[in-house]
């Protein structure tokens with residue numbers, strides 16, 4: 001007899017990334033060029049030297065091995081609340097901040113706190129596929145809100161969102177700056193979604209994993225200024241990208257009292273606390289790495305400019321539909337060809353690894369995603385030239 005796994009989990013498709021990882025392992029079929037990996041979004045630089053030196057001292061202290069309070073080290077909660085109060089700017093207090101084991105964990109907890117089997121949540125498509133996978137596992141229906149090409153990137157329509165709401169709708173999820181498209185939602189767009197959520201008694205969850213990479217360190221939105229934000233808005237954050245510590249697993253969830261009460265139970269049951277060493281790394285980052293963070297942001301923005309210039313210079317038939325933070329979303333020129341075939345061709349013929357639009361939703365066959373942040377400045381022009389050759393310029 002073989003035991004049965006949970007059908008709700010068994011039904012969920014495997015993370016699609018395995019397929020492109022297998023291509024990488026095999027190598028390109030027809031190209032001898034060095035591979036440029038623009039697939040998964042990971043910073044292509046190590047953490048700051050000072051951070052690593054600090055941690056190597058910290059791990060010698062017994063405290064580094066122990067549990068912390070469920071919501072995290074108090075100093076870290078204070079430091080994040082203070083950092084956010086400056087960024088937004090709005091008064092955010094430490095008791096509205098819970099430290100999580102990364103941004104994905106924060107998302108899973110937020111959803112578990114808000115919805116259950118038979119409920120539905122509105123998710124703009126293209127989406128970050130882990131979001132949709134979590135809904136499937138929880139028996140929550142994904143209400144896909146198809147984004148449209150627009151001057152500002154790939155954006156969802158408010159009236160179409162309204163039309164998806166019914167009595168079982170619990171939340172709307174936005175990601176800004178967006179993965180996979182790079183689209184940065186304006187404060188006005190985010191406020192409009194906030195009002196939609198409030199008027200329909202829904203939660204508005206915004207995953208702001210990439211908020212540190214906004215141009216000029218701009219404030220992402222003014223939602224924390226809303227008197228009732230704790231009844232509507234759930235903010236998710238990750239320390240993974242900003243301090244280049246994806247393996248330390250530390251993020252945050254920021255919300256009002258009712259949410260925090262639920263999150264306390266969930267966090268205690270799931271993880272008891274976020275990794276102690278990761279929390280120390282995040283705290284050191286917030287206290288000591290302001291300049292480093294700003295320099296990395298400027299560096300990434302420079303790559304974004306280089307990408308735009310390379311598209312203008314080369315004018316490949318791939319169309320730059322949207323870009324921001326770590327990502328560019330491209331409409332490919334091979335109408336009728338599946339996005340996975342296009343990505344495969346780019347890999348086999350040009351040694352350029354991208355992710356196909358189909359990883360991010362059913363209606364995304366015309367697109368591919370380029371995680372250009374993985375490439376250094378010198379490689380960006382080369383990437384676009386390869387796109388040009390593959391698309392017959």
Ligand SMILES: Cc1ncc(COP(=O)(O)O)c(C=O)c1O
Nearest residue numbers: 102103104128179209238240251
């Ligand atoms: C939108 C978004 N949210 C969350 C995450 C995961 O963040 P973490 O490493 O903190 O779990 C990612 C990682 O790629 C992401 O793109």
